Amino acid sequence: MTFPLIDTHCHLNHDGLREDIEGAVQRARAVGVIHVVIVSYDLSSSLEAVTIAEKLGAFASAVVGIHPTMAHTCNRDALTVLEQLAMHPKVVGIGETGLDLHYAMPPMQVQLQALHAQLELASRHSLPVVFHCRDAYPPLLAELKRYTPLGGVMHCWAGTPQEAQHSVELGLHLGFGGVATYKSAANVHQSAAECPVDRLVLETDAPYLAPVPQRGKPNEPSYIAYTAARVAELRGISAESLAHGTTQSAMTLYPRIAPMVQAALRG
Numbered sequence: 001m002t003f004p005l006i007d008t009h010c011h012l013n014h015d016g017l018r019e020d021i022e023g024a025v026q027r028a029r030a031v032g033v034i035h036v037v038i039v040s041y042d043l044s045s046s047l048e049a050v051t052i053a054e055k056l057g058a059f060a061s062a063v064v065g066i067h068p069t070m071a072h073t074c075n076r077d078a079l080t081v082l083e084q085l086a087m088h089p090k091v092v093g094i095g096e097t098g099l100d101l102h103y104a105m106p107p108m109q110v111q112l113q114a115l116h117a118q119l120e121l122a123s124r125h126s127l128p129v130v131f132h133c134r135d136a137y138p139p140l141l142a143e144l145k146r147y148t149p150l151g152g153v154m155h156c157w158a159g160t161p162q163e164a165q166h167s168v169e170l171g172l173h174l175g176f177g178g179v180a181t182y183k184s185a186a187n188v189h190q191s192a193a194e195c196p197v198d199r200l201v202l203e204t205d206a207p208y209l210a211p212v213p214q215r216g217k218p219n220e221p222s223y224i225a226y227t228a229a230r231v232a233e234l235r236g237i238s239a240e241s242l243a244h245g246t247t248q249s250a251m252t253l254y255p256r257i258a259p260m261v262q263a264a265l266r267g
């Protein structure tokens with residue numbers, strides 16, 4: 001038995017997935033996936049995300065932007081192209097942007113400039129923002145306070161339950177992926193159990209971070225079913241009820257996917 005699921009964050013525009021998009025889509029549909037959001041990390045992946053989303057029709061949409069680790073490429077020319085893409089009918093959000101202080105390359109100041117530019121771009125076009133945050137919850141949350149109320153998602157949630165609550169208070173959704181299935185991720189388990197249902201969305205971040213029992217393999221949108229099952233278990237609810245709730249919250253996160261999702265739900 002399958003229930004309608006939405007992969008709110010995957011990279012079909014990345015090596016390891018772009019070679020067999022048709023196969024990945026077929027396997028995803030087979031487990032109930034009705035829509036995928038293809039997220040970008042630089043200018044060329046942004047253009048590619050839009051092209052793939054166009055080809056996949058109502059099954060896919062695109063988020064365009066520049067990842068914090070690529071922030072040094074977020075120059076005036078890149079922003080001009082992103083500004084154009086933001087008006088494309090398949091584009092439903094801006095990102096992924098944010099802060100990645102794991103290696104802090106490029107330096108935080110450069111990452112912050114790219115973050116601010118993309119927040120302003122998103123606000124000009126009333127688009128939600130996809131935030132990538134690695135080893136940087138306190139500084140990123142402090143930065144985002146200035147932009148409230150915010151529409152967007154902290155993708156691949158890996159923070160503490162307190163940081164989760166703080167993010168929700170800022171207006172954000174939390175994206176739960178493969179990490180929620182890992183045994184050692186106690187903080188993520190607690191966040192997934194406590195997150196208000198209308199702020200909880202599911203994602204794969206494919207080809208990265210495959211859930212148990214596929215951990216270590218290249219991830220793909222169909223594996224979202226494992227994460228859905230684990231998150232439902234953590235919340236003590238049925239898979240059906242989680243699928244229903246997260247489908248609704250994916251549409252509040254990305255309002256522009258709603259017509260595509262509603263068409264899929266009507267069959």
Ligand SMILES: [Zn+2]
Binds near residue numbers: 155
């Ligand atoms: Zn990310």
Ligand SMILES: [Zn+2]
Binds near residue numbers: 009011039096205
């Ligand atoms: Zn990602």
